Amino acid sequence: MLSDPTKAVATAYGVVDEDQPFASRWTFFIGLDGRIMHIDKQVNPATHGKVIAAKLSELGVPRRRVR
Numbered sequence: 001m002l003s004d005p006t007k008a009v010a011t012a013y014g015v016v017d018e019d020q021p022f023a024s025r026w027t028f029f030i031g032l033d034g035r036i037m038h039i040d041k042q043v044n045p046a047t048h049g050k051v052i053a054a055k056l057s058e059l060g061v062p063r064r065r066v067r
Helices: 008-012 048-058
Strands: 027-029 035-040
Touching: 027 048, 035 048
Parallel strands: none
Antiparallel strands: 027 035
């Protein structure tokens, strides 16, 4: 999650421009090296939690136990 009141980051990532009042709902999976590993542009808020978990597994990100 990112708070971006000035829309600077959203503009840099291409999810908003001058013609759009709101940013598109995209999920960026960013590796520890800072590189974008995957972009999901088909976000459905009702199911996206499971989609994120599956994609992280597919990308080889180890699961962490919640304490």
